[in-house]
Amino acid sequence: MSDLAHHDVHESTGVENRKLGMWFFLSSEFLFFGALISNYLLFKGQVPTTDALHPVQFYDIPFTSISSFVLLMSSLTMVLAHHALHEGDQRAARTWLFTTAGLGLTFLAGQFFEFSEFVIKGAGLDVLPVWSSFFVLTGFHGAHVFLGVVMLLTLFATSVRNGELSEAQGLNVELVGLYWHFVDIIWIVIFTIIYLIP
């Protein structure tokens, strides 16, 4: 994969253009999620935490902790996929890509279950502004995870169809990996700021 650098390196930066573009995109995503998290923090303060409708009264920390653990471990499987491809082990790369997608889907299923529980217990988009901001924030994060799963499964399908991932597709694995790890670090922030700090 390091040979790719010869094909697509920006003359003045020495970094692949697509890779540099991905880092710029991820940097801008910080502000996107930063705005959504700030929005939640502002609305959270408007309702006392002792209020029966405050999100803090709804959170299931053990369940969300397991979801967080699943997403964290998907970062490990993602980096192992990338590492296996770098080592030329196509079969292992394919397996790890599929495992990562599976862990992503598990996280999404957990989020769907959590949202359903909240709605059954009386939460909703139009119940309180803090709930709107919660669902928008975690929903957008879930949408990012879903997009990541689609990209992972596309890479997996390409690998199965062609029997291997080419060098060019190897760069795609690296870019999808960067995106996937970013989704993970955003969840690290969400889990602490939204769930663990009342």
Added chain:
Amino acid sequence: MAENATMPTTKMYVRIALLLAVLTGIEVALFYIVELTAMTQGLANPLLIGLAVAKFLIVVGYFMHLKYEKPLLSRTFAIGAVLAGGLYTVVIADILLG
């Protein structure tokens, strides 16, 4: 691929993941310590934020390979992180100062 040739091995990636799992466990334990003991939220919050920052840096540095990449990429990423951090600071200051 990252610039530096001395990339982590599979064993090292697994060790890093275990460390991340342990840090997450400590975070959750801290949450319950506050719930069940006299430990104040004011004491726990900086610890929780510190643990989250540590996990964040580990993932970015080792899994995203930023530790091994050209400084240009670190600076690019830092711009967004610093601006988002500034936004949090302003919001939290606004909440604390009423």
